[in-house]
Amino acid sequence: MDVQYWHWLVFGLILIIAEVFIPSFTIFWFGLGALAVGGILWISPMELTAQLLLWAFFSALLTVFWFVVMKPRMLDKTRAGMSREALLGETGQVISVPEGDRRGIVRFTKPLLGSDEWSFICDEPVQLGDRVQIRDVSGNTLIVAPKIYR
Structure with a gap:
């Protein structure tokens, strides 16, 4: 089976939507990784192995970016709303x-x-x-x- 760019886009959207039903906030990053692979595949065709490696790379990169860079900056340090x-x-x-x-x-x-x-x-x-x-x-x-x- 030849994997097309739109397969990755649909797969990514399914993963992002699955995050609504399984709120772990990790599936979301795998979905974004799939969307990124779909975008790259739309521009430049490549082998399935390269696609899977790119998906793993983007998913890991986005997950690390969220937990190391973005999440610590979003913590509320004002103690607003405390009892x-x-x-x-x-x-x-x-x-x-x-x-x-x-x-x-x-x-x-x-x-x-x-x-x-x-x-x-x-x-x-x-x-x-x-x-x-x-x-x-x-x-x-x-x-x-x-x-x-x-």
């Missing part, structure tokens, strides 16, 4: 000390719920630059305590 309980214990640095009725401001190295600076209330006195730890959340204000180092 209140997930915030408890997070540590930040005081950048504005509370005075009278004015609340202090604490900055975190990673944004929490979409912001890296939050107003805070603290029952104990804190100084500029002190490290504080979240004990509770009250509306849009954090309730913190000075960080205890052990």
